[in-house]
Amino acid sequence: MSEAIEGDRTFADKYPEEARIVRAALLGSFLALTLGAIFGIIQTLHRTGVFRGLIDSTDYYTSLTAHGVFLALSFTTFFLVGLFTWAVVRSLDRPLIDIRITWTWYGLMAAGMTMTGISILAGFTDAIDMSADVLFTFYAPLQAHPMFYAGLAVFIVGSWIAGADYFRTWLAWKREHPDERIPLQTFMVLTTMAMWYIASSAVAASVLIFLLPWSLGLIDQVNPTLTRTLFWFFGHPVVYFWLMPAYLLWYTVLPKIAGGRLFSDPLARVVFVLFLLLSTPVGIHHQYLDPGIAEGFKFISMTNTMFLLLPSLLTAFTVVASVEYGARQRGGSGLLGWLTDLPWRKPEFTGMMLAGLMFAAGGFSGMVNAGMNINYMIHNTIWVPGHFHLTVGTAVALTFMAATYWLWPQITNKPIYSRTIGLVQVVVWFIGMALMSNAMHAQGVMGVPRRTAEPEYSGFDYPTMFGGFEELNIQIAIGGTLLFVSTVLFIGNLVLTMGNPKVSGLAEELPPALSGPDDSPRVIDNLRLWVGIALTLVVLAYALPLAAIINRGGALGPGVGTYPVWLLPLLDTLANRAAMLLGAVGDAATSLVGVVR
Amino acid sequence: MHIHAYEKLWLAASVLLILLLIGSVTYGAVGPGVAMVSDSQPTIDAGGLDEDERFSEPRVEQVGENEYAAYVVARQFVFQPDPIVVPANSTVTFYVTSADVIHGFEVAGTNANTMVVPGEVSEITVETDGPAEYGLICNEYCGAGHHAMEGKVNVVSQAEYDERTSGGDEE
Numbered sequence: 001m002s003e004a005i006e007g008d009r010t011f012a013d014k015y016p017e018e019a020r021i022v023r024a025a026l027l028g029s030f031l032a033l034t035l036g037a038i039f040g041i042i043q044t045l046h047r048t049g050v051f052r053g054l055i056d057s058t059d060y061y062t063s064l065t066a067h068g069v070f071l072a073l074s075f076t077t078f079f080l081v082g083l084f085t086w087a088v089v090r091s092l093d094r095p096l097i098d099i100r101i102t103w104t105w106y107g108l109m110a111a112g113m114t115m116t117g118i119s120i121l122a123g124f125t126d127a128i129d130m131s132a133d134v135l136f137t138f139y140a141p142l143q144a145h146p147m148f149y150a151g152l153a154v155f156i157v158g159s160w161i162a163g164a165d166y167f168r169t170w171l172a173w174k175r176e177h178p179d180e181r182i183p184l185q186t187f188m189v190l191t192t193m194a195m196w197y198i199a200s201s202a203v204a205a206s207v208l209i210f211l212l213p214w215s216l217g218l219i220d221q222v223n224p225t226l227t228r229t230l231f232w233f234f235g236h237p238v239v240y241f242w243l244m245p246a247y248l249l250w251y252t253v254l255p256k257i258a259g260g261r262l263f264s265d266p267l268a269r270v271v272f273v274l275f276l277l278l279s280t281p282v283g284i285h286h287q288y289l290d291p292g293i294a295e296g297f298k299f300i301s302m303t304n305t306m307f308l309l310l311p312s313l314l315t316a317f318t319v320v321a322s323v324e325y326g327a328r329q330r331g332g333s334g335l336l337g338w339l340t341d342l343p344w345r346k347p348e349f350t351g352m353m354l355a356g357l358m359f360a361a362g363g364f365s366g367m368v369n370a371g372m373n374i375n376y377m378i379h380n381t382i383w384v385p386g387h388f389h390l391t392v393g394t395a396v397a398l399t400f401m402a403a404t405y406w407l408w409p410q411i412t413n414k415p416i417y418s419r420t421i422g423l424v425q426v427v428v429w430f431i432g433m434a435l436m437s438n439a440m441h442a443q444g445v446m447g448v449p450r451r452t453a454e455p456e457y458s459g460f461d462y463p464t465m466f467g468g469f470e471e472l473n474i475q476i477a478i479g480g481t482l483l484f485v486s487t488v489l490f491i492g493n494l495v496l497t498m499g500n501p502k503v504s505g506l507a508e509e510l511p512p513a514l515s516g517p518d519d520s521p522r523v524i525d526n527l528r529l530w531v532g533i534a535l536t537l538v539v540l541a542y543a544l545p546l547a548a549i550i551n552r553g554g555a556l557g558p559g560v561g562t563y564p565v566w567l568l569p570l571l572d573t574l575a576n577r578a579a580m581l582l583g584a585v586g587d588a589a590t591s592l593v594g595v596v597r
Numbered sequence: 598m599h600i601h602a603y604e605k606l607w608l609a610a611s612v613l614l615i616l617l618l619i620g621s622v623t624y625g626a627v628g629p630g631v632a633m634v635s636d637s638q639p640t641i642d643a644g645g646l647d648e649d650e651r652f653s654e655p656r657v658e659q660v661g662e663n664e665y666a667a668y669v670v671a672r673q674f675v676f677q678p679d680p681i682v683v684p685a686n687s688t689v690t691f692y693v694t695s696a697d698v699i700h701g702f703e704v705a706g707t708n709a710n711t712m713v714v715p716g717e718v719s720e721i722t723v724e725t726d727g728p729a730e731y732g733l734i735c736n737e738y739c740g741a742g743h744h745a746m747e748g749k750v751n752v753v754s755q756a757e758y759d760e761r762t763s764g765g766d767e768e
Contacts, residue, residue, distance in 0.1 A: 057744055058741040058742070060744075061738060061741065061743070064738075133740075133741070135738050139698075139699050139737075141697070141698050141699075141715060142698050142699075142738075142739075142740065223716070224699055224714050224715055224716065225714055225716070225717060228699075228714075263601075264600075264601070264604075266599075267600070267604070287712075288633060288634075289633075289634050289710060289711045289712045289719075290634065290712050290714060290717075291634055291635075291636065291638065291711070291712065291713075291714055291717040291718060291719040291720070292636050292640070292714060292716075292717040293635070293636055294635055294636045295632075295633045295635040298633055298635075299622075299626075302619070302622060303619055306615045306618050306619050307615055309611070309614070309615055309618075310611055310612070310615060313607070313611040313614075314604075314607075314608065314611070317603075317604055317607045318604075321601075321603075321604075367618060370618070371618065371621070371622055372622045372625075372626075372633060373622060373625040373626065373631040373633070374625075376631075376708035376709075376710045377708045377710070379703075379710050379736075380701050380703065380710070380712075380736035380737055381703075381736065446705075446706060447703060447704075447705035447706040447707070447732075447734065448705075449701070449703065449734050449735075449736035450736070451736075451737070451738040451743070452736075452738070452743060452744045453743070453744045454744040454745075455744070457732055457734065457747045458747070459732055459747055459748075459749050460705065460730065460731065460732030460747075460749065461732075462705065462706065462732075463706045515599060519599050548636070552636065552639075552640050553640050553716055553717070557716055558640035558641065558642065558643070558716035558717075559641075559642035559643055559644050559645065559716060560643045560644070560715040560716045561643065561644055561697060561715070563673075563697055563698050563740065565740065565741070
């Protein structure tokens with residue numbers, strides 16, 4: 001087993017080149033986290049009416065776009081490629097095939113995100129005629145500056161090359177080890193990236209075929225239902241793309257930190273295969289309330305979505321069982337008494353456990369979202385961001401931060417500056433999110449909408465339940481402030497850690513599972529088979545809806561205008577239509593030059 | 598493949614939960630008849646609403662015994678008509694479309710909620726209770742003035758509704 005060979009050398013000692021790229025990816029991720037947190041605190045205080053002095057309400061949407069793109073795409077994906085690079089190299093115990101390719105994908109991802117980021121942030125100033133206030137979902141016919149779409153395309157292409165890098169490294173390993181099972185971490189990486197290729201193909205098609213040419217003025221209009229559907233084809237599996245690195249950590253690192261080992265390697269593989277199969281043919285559940293999509297398609301998507309609960313429920317069992325095993329190895333006993341024998345003083349352990357606990361809560365609010373008819377109560381209310389701040393905002397983000405306390409010394413040979421601050425940080429995050437998310441769910445049931453700068457209206461008051469609107473606003477503001485404080489503690493601790501001297505003796509091994517890979521049939525490792533089935537399911541779930549949408553409205557839409565948010569003032573757009581087209585051509589040339597450079 | 602007995606039990610309970618959830622949604626659809634927004638309406642030219650028979654004059658009209666149709670246009674950053682006045686204890690079908698970008702149509706605190714997509718007409722049918730005033734919210738980001746986009750749905754007594762409509766005819 002490759003797991004046993006690590007000895008007392010850290011990852012940084014054995015693979016200095018790869019450790020460098022993992023560090024670069026993680027630092028990119030944390031830069032995005034910092035920016036996202038700054039916009040987060042601005043929004044929390046603005047939306048709740050606690051402090052509206054920093055930005056105008058019209059700029060709130062610039063901030064919200066930045067918060068969404070930097071956290072949901074940049075923070076998550078950069079951490080993922082860093083973690084996956086570590087996991088592939090560590091579990092295969094061999095270097096990547098060509099580090100220049102590795103730096104190429106890193107460079108492309110960084111360049112793409114920089115382009116998109118600039119196009120968003122330019123929205124804060126009138127000095128530059130550029131903006132992308134289209135939020136993370138960029139629903140047409142709201143239109144962003146072409147650089148926003150071009151940057152996204154470059155970013156996604158970069159991630160595709162990263163996936164190819166992992167697959168090629170695995171194939172090279174396979175030639176050297178023809179009869180061995182795929183090591184667990186590599187198996188997780190490969191299934192996740194296979195899912196990513198399937199999912200991101202749709203958003204890439206949407207951007208390259210429709211949105212980018214449209215923003216450049218090459219086509220007059222797009223079909224909003226079609227681009228929206230292509231977005232959600234990608235938009236649901238992307239949440240599993242965020243989650244799979246957290247699962248990788250829960251399955252392979254958390255049991256070790258708890259003092260035990262993974263309960264079952266075969267079950268872990270089954271779970272990742274289920275995610276590969278089921279993550280994509282469910283995106284229409286984000287469109288339950290869309291006109292132009294038949295009820296039957298929505299029902300199929302609902303059924304698939306409910307089955308997607310299965311791998312997460314299995315994970316809950318395996319992770320808790322593995323942790324309990326660890327506790328009993330440490331002398332724990334009793335029905336629940338073993339809970340006291342866990343290493344609660346370790347920030348990496350407590351952080352991941354709290355993240356898992358919040359994920360359970362997020363899972364239950366997700367069941368409400370997935371319930372096709374009850375969804376009408378909460379669709380597009382602040383319940384929804386309340387839900388995903390539990391999932392991506394805690395299950396994923398808190399796991400990433402907690403894991404950093406364990407992983408960072410492995411890739412730098414530097415001990416964490418203060419593990420006590422780390423422990424405080426993860427607990428503050430948990431408390432902050434408990435307050436904020438709870439109040440968001442409650443406001444959602446009252447009908448308070450998401451994505452708005454000022455959720456209070458002049459013509460009516462919200463019904464009072466679970467406490468009044470204002471009371472819940474205060475809860476959200478306090479929670480959001482605690483989350484910001486937690487992020488500052490995390491980033492500060494990491495910056496101080498970077499100033500620490502390098503030491504030896506930090507190496508950690510990952511023990512093999514109690515029930516090893518040989519307990520599962522070899523067919524589980526047949527990636528071609530699973531990708532084939534996944535593609536079939538996607539075709540079954542999407543071929544008819546997409547055909548119906550194009551058949552109804554045409555590929556370029558049923559007579560819909562163009563509403564650029566990047567030419568001000570917004571309300572003069574009709575009068576400025578001619579000037580806009582000229583401007584678009586100029587911008588096209590500029591951004592093309594940007595791409596070429 | 599070896600699976601622990603507890604894990605088998607957990608697996609069975611999980612599958613049962615999933616089937617119950619699917620069952621409850623199915624029951625909601627076929628039992629109480631909770632209908633989804635669907636593709637029941639043909640597409641429409643969002644740029645040509647001025648010439649459209651239903652949407653050139655957004656309005657509420659009686660279409661049957663105690664049945665009403667409300668033709669609503671959402672545009673940056675208003676709902677038309679505003680307020681939408683409907684009689685109590687009646688069946689109201691909203692036909693909502695957009696003149697520009699994607700909007701939301703949410704009667705706050707109720708499950709009357711739909712996306713409003715340009716080029717499409719959303720159809721939702723509700724049963725009104727007694728007289729009440731509801732806030733109408735655009736719950737999808739639609740541009741810089743999104744937070745100012747609100748309207749009202751006033752459910753009034755049948756007598757008051759009749760008075761208002763006949764009053765309107767005399768003008």
